[in-house]
Amino acid sequence: MTGTLFVIGTGPGNPDQMTPEALSAVSQATEFFGYGPYLNRLTLRDDQRRQASENREELDRAGAALRAAASGAIVCVVSGGDPGVFAMAAAVCEAIDSGPVEWRDIDLVVLPGITAMLAVAARTGAPLGHDFCAISLSDNLKPWNIIEKRLEGAASAGFVIALYNPISKARPWQLGKAFEVLRAHLPHATPVIFGRAAGRPDERITVQPLAQADAAIADMATCVIIGSAETRVVVRGEKGDLVYTPRFMSGGNR
């Protein structure tokens, strides 16, 4: 008897940005696993059980969810944003990879969601309008020298850069250091977007030039987007400035 394991994303927190597909999975499942604040975004029935865990216990949470699914339950693992971007889908796959062979028979259904960088980009114009990358700034996940190498490689190759996990109490200096690294490769006026809680009531979007970018503006709910040398700002006055990266670079065939 093998159940189903849904892995869903709630989007950045605005209920209108959660897909009908993910909502349907929520209505089907009876056991929910996730970080508490993400589970709090769902409206559950009395017959639906939630098991909240701390933010850094992803692999244990994935194992508990897989055990429940292996015993026949319909289970839902809940991420914020998109479950495949620095989130629970990879933890579930890792747990299957190293877990009992029966877990490979579980019906695993990963459902995409709106990831933070897309929501932040939409609020400012189109900063991700051309080639871009997403980097987790957490050096819990990889050595800092790898992060610096990726920042340098991305900036010098002309990618717009979205930074996830930019800062936390345990990682206070990394974002400032990242700006310092990027200043050696990008124009001083390159726009830096601090997108906090995009689409939620406590949203706060700030745009600063890289030369003055202040890491202290960011918190754990912030996604930071750093433009490329091509990224432009359209000054609009009271409507707020637009930030976009053009679709074309000179020298294309068109």
Next chain:
Amino acid sequence: MTGTLFVIGTGPGNPDQMTPEALSAVSQATEFFGYGPYLNRLTLRDDQRRQASENREELDRAGAALRAAASGAIVCVVSGGDPGVFAMAAAVCEAIDSGPVEWRDIDLVVLPGITAMLAVAARTGAPLGHDFCAISLSDNLKPWNIIEKRLEGAASAGFVIALYNPISKARPWQLGKAFEVLRAHLPHATPVIFGRAAGRPDERITVQPLAQADAAIADMATCVIIGSAETRVVVRGEKGDLVYTPRFMSGGNR
């Protein structure tokens, strides 16, 4: 009298992957602009007018939509996927940047959507589970030498790579050449995912090792994801293999 310009994304084509927020914009607008196949994804009322245009006429389309909004209409520009990723939001910002100053007063509302790489990733596990980039392979948009430089930079820095616009009748050789470039930087067994029409009835997902990756599998509806050296395959038999990129690299603080 200045109207509103919504720029929305339908997601990859499965109606259950379109957000309630985007659907609400569709119900408010009366004038619709977009590439015909994307407009066809919407169910419109008799009082709603659609103006379909060809795929490569983005800037003209953006101008027409802005003129309609400037005259007071509620207008909706429709992209597939997410409007901010290689799509109409950048074209609209470009048109505002170079257009009449009145266009800066238009109420511009960009609403995010599920972009192709997230939908494809969800169907295969979690290939985007760690740092990744998105590159348009169209050399209509930028010179081919820049594309090669970005492919090399991304692969050698350890990013998973999602390729948009991988192939078309006018661009038949670029994807094969991209695989050739990447083979010099990545292990032969690196998984390559061809994700065609993810979430739609005609979906076709194929995974091949980079050494044998066959560009002829891709078409215009395909998003190609190339793993990093860290990306793993979990063999599952009849459930289909899982592809994921682990959250951790050895050497992190945890």
